[in-house]
Amino acid sequence: MSSILVTGIGELTTNVAAQARPDDHRDPTGMLGLVDDAAVVLEGSTIAWVGRASDAPAADTVCDAGGRAVIPGYVDSHSHLVFSGDRAQEFAARMTGEPYSAGGIRTTVAATRAATDEQLTSHVARLVAEMRAQGTTSLEIKSGYGLSVHDEARSLAVARQFTEDTTFLGAHVVPAGTTPEDYVDLVTGPMLTAAAPHARWIDVFCEDGAFDVDQARAILAAGTDNGLRGRLHANQLTYGGGVKLAAELGLVAVDHCTYLADDDVSALADSGTIATLLPGVEFSTRHPYPDARKLIDAGVQVAIASDCNPGSCFTSSMALCIALAVREMRMSPAEALHAATAMGAQALDRDDVGVIAPGKRADLVLLEAPSYLHLAYRPGVPLVAGVWQGGRPVVPGS
Ligand SMILES: [Zn+2]
Numbered sequence: 001m002s003s004i005l006v007t008g009i010g011e012l013t014t015n016v017a018a019q020a021r022p023d024d025h026r027d028p029t030g031m032l033g034l035v036d037d038a039a040v041v042l043e044g045s046t047i048a049w050v051g052r053a054s055d056a057p058a059a060d061t062v063c064d065a066g067g068r069a070v071i072p073g074y075v076d077s078h079s080h081l082v083f084s085g086d087r088a089q090e091f092a093a094r095m096t097g098e099p100y101s102a103g104g105i106r107t108t109v110a111a112t113r114a115a116t117d118e119q120l121t122s123h124v125a126r127l128v129a130e131m132r133a134q135g136t137t138s139l140e141i142k143s144g145y146g147l148s149v150h151d152e153a154r155s156l157a158v159a160r161q162f163t164e165d166t167t168f169l170g171a172h173v174v175p176a177g178t179t180p181e182d183y184v185d186l187v188t189g190p191m192l193t194a195a196a197p198h199a200r201w202i203d204v205f206c207e208d209g210a211f212d213v214d215q216a217r218a219i220l221a222a223g224t225d226n227g228l229r230g231r232l233h234a235n236q237l238t239y240g241g242g243v244k245l246a247a248e249l250g251l252v253a254v255d256h257c258t259y260l261a262d263d264d265v266s267a268l269a270d271s272g273t274i275a276t277l278l279p280g281v282e283f284s285t286r287h288p289y290p291d292a293r294k295l296i297d298a299g300v301q302v303a304i305a306s307d308c309n310p311g312s313c314f315t316s317s318m319a320l321c322i323a324l325a326v327r328e329m330r331m332s333p334a335e336a337l338h339a340a341t342a343m344g345a346q347a348l349d350r351d352d353v354g355v356i357a358p359g360k361r362a363d364l365v366l367l368e369a370p371s372y373l374h375l376a377y378r379p380g381v382p383l384v385a386g387v388w389q390g391g392r393p394v395v396p397g398s
Contacts, residue, residue, distance in 0.1 A: 001044040004391070005059035006364065010067040011371050012038035014050060015342040015355040026373055027334045040070065042362040045390040050356055063398065068385065071337065071372050073137025073363030074318040075344030075354045078255050078276055078305035080169075081127045081162075082120055082155040083145040085111030087310050094285065104311045105145070105173045112145040112155070120158045127308065128162050131316045134382075137363035137389045138345065138353045140305075142203060144169030149191045156198035165348050167201035168192070168228060171211050171219045184215050188222035202228040206242035213241040220249065229349070235259045236281070247271035253303065253347040258282065258290045269299040274347045277339075278307035279324035280315045292329035303343035304336065323379035333376050362391035366398055 011026070016033035027034050039056035041049035049057060090104055112120070124141070131139060141163055143155035152170045159166040170187040174180050192202075202223030204216040210233075211219070220230040230249060234242025236256035246254035247267035254268070255276040268275055275295050282289045295302050304325050308316045315321075318340050325336040345354025352361050366386035367374065374383055386398025 002061070003048065003059035004042040004388075005039060005056055005062045006042065006065060006070065006366075007039040007053045007056055007062060008064040008066050009038040009040070009053065009070045010065070011036055011069040012040065012050070012356065013069070013071040013337060013341075013372055014357060015072055015338060016357050026371060028332075029334065031338050032334050032372075038070070040356060040364065042364075042388060042391045045362055045392075047356060047358055047360050047362050049358060065366055067370060069367045069369055069371050069374075070356075071135075071365050071367065072341040072354055072356050073365055073387065073389065074135050074340050075348065075350070076131065076136045076139040076306050076308070076318055077165075077253065077303055077344040077347040078142075078278060078307050079139055079316075080142045080144060080307070080309035081124045082141060082143055082159050083108050083112050083310050084115035084119060084123060085310065086314070090311065091284070091314075106176060108145045108310050109147050109175060113148070113151050117154055117158065120155070121161065124158055124162055127316060131308075132387060132389065133384065133395055134317050134319060135365040135384045135387055136316070136318055137365075137387065138165070138348070138350065139163055140165040140167060140201070140348055142167040142169040143195065143199075144172035144205075146170075147172065147175040149186070149194050152191050153194035153198065156195050160198050164200060165350075166199045167203045167231065168195040168199040168223065169203045169205070170195060171204040171216070173205065173210050180211075180215070184211075184218060188219055192222055192226055196226045196228060199228055201231050203231045203233060205233040206240065206245070207233065207236055208238050208240070213245050216242065216245060231255065235264065243268065247273050252349050255305070255307075256281070256290070257295070258287065260291070260295075265295060265298045265300060268295070272301065274301045274303050274343065276303040276305050276347050277325065277329065278305055278313065278321075279329055280313040280321055281307050282328070283324055284313040284315070289324075289328045292325060292331045296331070296335060301343060301346070302331075302335070302339050303347040304339040305344060305347070319375050319383065320379070323376045326376040327379070333373050336376065337372050362388055364388045364398075
């Protein structure tokens with residue numbers, strides 16, 4: 001097995017909690033486990049050694065980071081990449097005053113059903129490559145633009161070619177030509193049977209205009225009976241019972257969490273369910289941002305993800321999400337990076353990624369910057385100088 005020594009790292013984010021350093025604005029609480037003048041040894045697909053460069057062992061090849069920063073690869077725990085077409089016109093209309101509603105999903109459903117398997121696969125491949133070039137090395141992909149037995153199953157089969165973390169989201173919206181009652185029967189019956197072999201998770205868009213709490217409860221229960229684990233889109237557009245349902249069921253994560261009452265926040269803190277915030281959505285729909293500060297101060301675990309999708313948020317940039325989390329949601333830079341890496345991994349119940357430590361998968365991002373702080377400090381600037389995924393250099397420069 002060949003080894004690579006990445007040395008000369010000016011600032012390494014490990015996500016292995018270290019002592020608090022109140023005077024160091026990069027990581028006052030120690031959550032990022034920063035190591036200055038660091039080195040990492042990659043052996044095959046895993047990390048073999050982490051420490052000070054002066055203590056590093058020899059390896060087959062050496063890569064000198066030249067004083068630049070290295071972070072763990074992003075873990076994007078929420079994306080909808082299996083679709084066809086785009087909704088740029090709808091975006092333009094929204095920016096000139098029309099409101100966002102869940103119904104726009106049906107436009108993408110028609111385009112997705114009309115696409116061949118090969119077209120869907122090459123489209124996902126292009127988006128995954130786009131993400132990787134920006135530092136995302138692990139991701140979740142949902143179905144939800146097929147909304148028929150055949151189209152949901154093939155959407156998940158396409159997604160499975162790119163990640164183990166595939167999510168059955170047949171309950172995205174009720175398609176035209178059916179009643180909510182009949183559609184829930186389909187989602188919890190034949191569609192689930194066809195989807196389950198290709199999925200790890202099941203998800204429901206629990207929202208006005210999509211599915212209510214009782215429907216979400218029934219769909220998640222059916223998924224659990226078929227070996228899938230639950231997650232939920234909740235409280236994105238309105239107050240409602242979705243977040244409390246997620247907490248009650250002890251789901252690993254509930255996503256969006258924009259409209260929260262005080263008892264939603266306490267339910268999340270008590271259950272340990274991770275609130276995955278998706279600030280690109282609020283940016284792209286011109287909606288108010290979730291109150292990340294209130295959640296974190298109440299003891300809620302917070303992750304951030306892209307929600308890359310053609311309707312409400314067509315960005316694949318986790319760096320943009322970090323910048324928005326810092327600027328618009330009052331997360332500290334350290335909290336935002338941690339939420340985009342280690343917490344993203346926890347939101348997918350993964351313990352092999354999101355952290356730079358011996359035994360973990362060798363997913364590293366070399367930044368064209370002396371510190372990870374530049375991710376929020378220099379918004380919109382492409383700062384990825386190299387990416388290793390499973391120990392392989394996948395972006396030029398690494
Ligand atoms: Zn979503």
